[in-house]
Amino acid sequence: MNGAIMSMSDASGNGQISTINTGKWLKRLDQTNMSYFCWSLTNKNESSALLAPGSSKTGNWKKKDLS
Numbered sequence: 386m387n388g389a390i391m392s393m394s395d396a397s398g399n400g401q402i403s404t405i406n407t408g409k410w411l412k413r414l415d416q417t418n419m420s421y422f423c424w425s426l427t428n429k430n431e432s433s434a435l436l437a438p439g440s441s442k443t444g445n446w447k448k449k450d451l452s
Contacts, residue, residue: 398431 393407394400414421428436428450436442440450 394431394433398425398427398429398433400432402432 392403393410394402411421425431425433425435427434428438428440428442430438434452436446437450437452440446
């Protein structure tokens with residue numbers, strides 16, 4: 386690939402998720418047989434967060450707890 390691949394979301398965790406950049410990352414990871422996890426494991430009010438604000442930080446999550 387030419388040039389740098391930008392991130393899936395802003396470094397602050399806010400803003401929109403870039404589906405174009407996410408696709409580039411996932412393609413690169415698949416090509417190199419690397420496993421991946423594409424969320425920030427946090428319950429902050431951020432677009433990159435796996436958990437909804439106010440949900441438990443330690444587990445026992447329900448579907449409503451996922452962002």
